Amino acid sequence: MSKAKTPVVREINWISVIPQLIFMALVIFLYYSLNIKEPLIWGCMTYLILSFGSRAIIAKEHNKGMKLSRSQNFQEAIKYFENSYEFFSKHKWIDKYRFLTLFSAAKMTYREMDLVNIAFCYSQIGNGPKSIEFYKKALSEFPESIMAKTALNFFDSAQNIENNKTVV
Numbered sequence: 001m002s003k004a005k006t007p008v009v010r011e012i013n014w015i016s017v018i019p020q021l022i023f024m025a026l027v028i029f030l031y032y033s034l035n036i037k038e039p040l041i042w043g044c045m046t047y048l049i050l051s052f053g054s055r056a057i058i059a060k061e062h063n064k065g066m067k068l069s070r071s072q073n074f075q076e077a078i079k080y081f082e083n084s085y086e087f088f089s090k091h092k093w094i095d096k097y098r099f100l101t102l103f104s105a106a107k108m109t110y111r112e113m114d115l116v117n118i119a120f121c122y123s124q125i126g127n128g129p130k131s132i133e134f135y136k137k138a139l140s141e142f143p144e145s146i147m148a149k150t151a152l153n154f155f156d157s158a159q160n161i162e163n164n165k166t167v168v
């Protein structure tokens with residue numbers, strides 16, 4: 001019997017793709033100006049190296065939490081998401097301008113992702129109250145968080161079902 005896959009949501013902020021494409025075009029133009037053969041390939045490779053490299057280095061705690069979460073090691077993943085949340089809270093400008101600093105077109109900030117992931121991990125280890133606490137924290141910091149709203153609605157629905165069972 002195989003383990004169920006942990007869901008991953010990746011919404012794209014399409015407007016943030018524009019500066020990334022401009023940056024890639026500038027890198028390609030730089031290689032072209034330097035008479036480097038195959039400037040398109042070298043420019044794209046440079047962009048990919050910077051993109052994956054910056055996320056691997058700067059968002060390493062978040063990435064480790066995601067890896068642990070995907071392997072169903074939710075308890076251990078929590079501490080990495082908490083570390084990531086602390087880092088991006090101290091350096092909000094990195095998260096705010098992640099389309100340039102991390103070459104990330106993600107719609108959600110790392111801070112929001114970390115809070116929602118912490119809440120999700122708590123729900124997977126059976127700690128509903130902690131899960132609700134972190135979803136509420138995510139919603140208080142990010143009032144438009146669809147994931148936090150949806151999860152809290154789910155908890156409310158489950159509670160209503162449980163309350164109706166005891167009444168019947």
